[in-house]
Amino acid sequence: MLALKITHPALLDRDLPKGSTHPLSAAAPLPTSGFRDARRLYAVRTEAAPLPAGTIPPAPIRTEQDLVVQLARMPIDISAPLLKARLSMLDTQALLALIAATGEAHHKLVAARPGLDWRVIRALIRSNSDEVLLTLAENDKLDFDAEDQAALARLSESRIMLRAAILTNPRLKDARGQVKLNLEDGLSHRNLKLVKLLRAGRTAKFIVESANALGCEATALQRFLTAPSATPLAMACRALDIDRAVFLSLLPHWQAEHDGEPCCNAARRPLVLSVFSLTADAARRKVLAALPA
Numbered sequence: 001m002l003a004l005k006i007t008h009p010a011l012l013d014r015d016l017p018k019g020s021t022h023p024l025s026a027a028a029p030l031p032t033s034g035f036r037d038a039r040r041l042y043a044v045r046t047e048a049a050p051l052p053a054g055t056i057p058p059a060p061i062r063t064e065q066d067l068v069v070q071l072a073r074m075p076i077d078i079s080a081p082l083l084k085a086r087l088s089m090l091d092t093q094a095l096l097a098l099i100a101a102t103g104e105a106h107h108k109l110v111a112a113r114p115g116l117d118w119r120v121i122r123a124l125i126r127s128n129s130d131e132v133l134l135t136l137a138e139n140d141k142l143d144f145d146a147e148d149q150a151a152l153a154r155l156s157e158s159r160i161m162l163r164a165a166i167l168t169n170p171r172l173k174d175a176r177g178q179v180k181l182n183l184e185d186g187l188s189h190r191n192l193k194l195v196k197l198l199r200a201g202r203t204a205k206f207i208v209e210s211a212n213a214l215g216c217e218a219t220a221l222q223r224f225l226t227a228p229s230a231t232p233l234a235m236a237c238r239a240l241d242i243d244r245a246v247f248l249s250l251l252p253h254w255q256a257e258h259d260g261e262p263c264c265n266a267a268r269r270p271l272v273l274s275v276f277s278l279t280a281d282a283a284r285r286k287v288l289a290a291l292p293a
Contacts, residue, residue, distance in 0.1 A: 069094045076105040083109035092117040099123045107132045114141035118148065125151050130159060137165035137172065138196070146174055153178035161195070161249055168192050191242055198250045203257045213240055214284060220291040230264040230272045232290070238283035244276040 068089040072079045082090070083106065090098075095110055096119060104127070110116070111124050111132050116139075124136050125148060136142070137152055144152070153175040156162040166175045194213075197206040207225065211218040214236070224232050233254060237247040251264060264272055275283060 069097065072098055072106075073101050076109075079106065080109060083113070086114075092120060095120045096123055099127070104129045104132060108135045111135040112139060114139070116142055118143075118145055121148055125155070128155070130162070133159070133162055134165055134199075137162055137169055138199070140169050140171050142171060144171060144175070149173075149175035150178065160246060161199075164192050164195050168196050191240055194240065194242070195246065195250065198253050201253060201257050203254060210236060210240060214287060216288055216291055221287075223292050224287070224290060226258065226261075228262055230262040230268065231275060232287075233262065234272050234275045235283050235287050235290075238275050238278055239280055239287045241280040244273050247276070 068082060068087060072082045072090065072094075095113075095116070099107060099110060099120070100123075107124055107127055107129060108131055110120065112135050116124075121136065121142065121144065124132055127133075133152065133155060137156075149172055152162070152166060152172065156166055156175075156179055163179050166172050166179050169176075191213075194206055194209055197203075197209065207222050208218045211221045214221070221236070225236060230251065233251070234244070234247055237250070238244075242250075255261060278286070
């Protein structure tokens, strides 16, 4: 931010007080009220405001690559199109600098890019973010070395969804050999595909595959699931032998594709989660009985 200090003596009798200052942003026009010629500024001194303590000033922009890298570090709604595009300017060094300077939202978009260098993959693994690790493990356009696969397998020990992603990614063969899907995970190998579909936002395909597994019509199941309550979706997940922890992790992905519906706030959650006390067979019978004709 710059401040403009008016110093020309001829301006002292104008409507701007002596020594007045005016903050100036890059897009703000200069104030011209009281000037004889609005196009000419007589004597102005700029005073740069000091950066807050601990702030690292951005690197100077000298090239097109510098500009792209600076834009990629901006808030995610601005930088997302750049990070999703295959710009040659976002090379390995630029991505490493970006990872060091940003957080989870930027890291997820980097993790979804194809053909990442091993150094970038390793930096993303070191972030130890659940969402970033999951995005990375779901990316089937990367070449993971043995060390990175071992790290993902180790990190998946306490992360159900990461284990599921590893088991469905053909690029993670070494990691798949180190990961076993435990019965208490609430996932069967049959349901790994369903989990991946829902995480990818492919709810229509999720409904078709779920209907096949439950032995019902997809259109009927769709009408059953598109309700204002989360109970039908929870019941369907229980019928598919998906436990409540996995259901809760998948619910935001369903809501993102359905304008935030169904609601599952703190008041409604106990009732919704109570369906997981049923056996999978009992839940399946309830789902089939509740399907519209």
